[in-house]
């Protein structure tokens with residue numbers, strides 16, 4: 001990512017340079033309105049940046065619709081406000097597989113395996129809009145990883161969940177990175193969560209990436225004063 | 238009072254005995270309005286979805302035009318279609334005036350804005366986030382749009398039924414472009430007008446009852462699905 005910025009009414013994000021490594025778990029922390037979700041949306045090609053360049057594997061994004069779609073299909077984004085389709089749990093998780101033309105049996109296999117992993121085999125035929133918050137969030141993540149993206153973008157995946165559910169989702173995330181080598185970028189308001197599972201942490205403030213570095217370093221000896229204030233919970237905003 | 242009672246009794250007799258004239262009128266009405274609503278749906282769903290997915294700001298003028306057309310008085314719609322189809326009109330060569338086709342066209346003109354407008358409103362509520370969710374999971378533009386339609390199905394079905402209710406009960410437009418020709422373009426509403434004027438209340442009341450029953454069936458269905466749009 002090079003010189004990328006985004007303007008709505010005013011500039012909300014400016015990233016001079018950002019490089020992400022494959023297979024790493026990134027945590028993005030920062031106050032509300034800092035531009036965290038905007039950053040994820042730009043990476044996911046959902047929102048075009050106002051200027052600048054985003055490259056994947058060193059190549060710029062093609063304007064061509066087919067290539068764009070192919071690139072987009074290597075990523076998945078779980079939104080801050082997740083939306084499950086008004087359909088069965090099974091069909092929700094299967095959505096990305098069907099979009100990619102997976103065969104029926106392959107889809108069945110993958111979805112069943114995932115539902116088992118998230119402990120929801122019994123609920124496979126339940127309508128997704130009748131699930132509890134924690135169940136819904138697990139389904140949303142399962143739906144995003146069913147097609148094994150190279151890059152998984154998570155926007156506050158554990159907001160409003162109880163500790164049990166949080167732990168379950170956190171181990172799901174770390175498991176995905178470890179076992180499947182999926183690169184993960186997770187936005188979280190919870191600095192402790194970032195410290196628990198991220199390998200690299202990025203502190204975003206007022207549309208800027210203030211600091212990025214190894215998790216322990218960000219938490220114990222950050223280079224910027226504002227980072228220190230934020231991770232120590234002393235930032236006033 | 239006795240005339241009303243007699244009329245009612247006679248009307249029931251017509252309905253129960255499946256009077257051929259009554260049946261013919263009912264079926265013609267249904268044929269025309271169902272055809273019209275199918276065409277209006279084919280126009281209204283894609284257009285309404287497209288408009289609903291574009292921002293409100295970008296489509297404001299079009300929205301206002303559609304909302305105006307939604308409230309168009311049927312006689313005005315009839316007049317416009319009449320002028321277009323009349324011999325001197327731009328489509329006069331087709332000689333469609335006073336045929337069921339003309340009536341279908343007039344009803345499409347009335348129903349399409351309703352289907353479009355209500356679909357648009359339904360899609361606008363959550364269409365953007367549905368589309369983005371689908372795209373973030375690798376859906377092509379076509380699949381994303383289809384997902385939006387599927388997720389908005391309750392609102393869209395409601396739009397279709399509302400459009401149908403409007404055209405099946407409408408008199409002005411079909412009267413003007415159809416001409417109320419017996420056996421050819423006479424539908425329930427125009428027949429009621431004519432028979433009432435002639436003092437033949439049995440047939441008028443009979444058709445009125447059929448319309449009411451139809452309205453009950455269609456709107457009960459609407460009620461049921463819109464209730465289904467909620468959580469339980």
Ligand SMILES: Nc1ncnc2c1ncn2[C@@H]1O[C@H](COP(=O)(O)OP(=O)(O)OP(=O)(O)O)[C@@H](O)[C@H]1O
Nearest residue numbers: 008009012030031032033034035036037038039080
């Ligand atoms: N579509 C939009 N139109 C106008 N402004 C927007 C839009 N989306 C985001 N913004 C603005 O951009 C800024 C950054 O928003 P963003 O959602 O990226 O913040 P965030 O860091 O994710 O915040 P939070 O932690 O509250 O989710 C905010 O000031 C927001 O109001």
Ligand SMILES: [Mg+2]
Nearest residue numbers: 036037080155
């Ligand atoms: Mg956000």
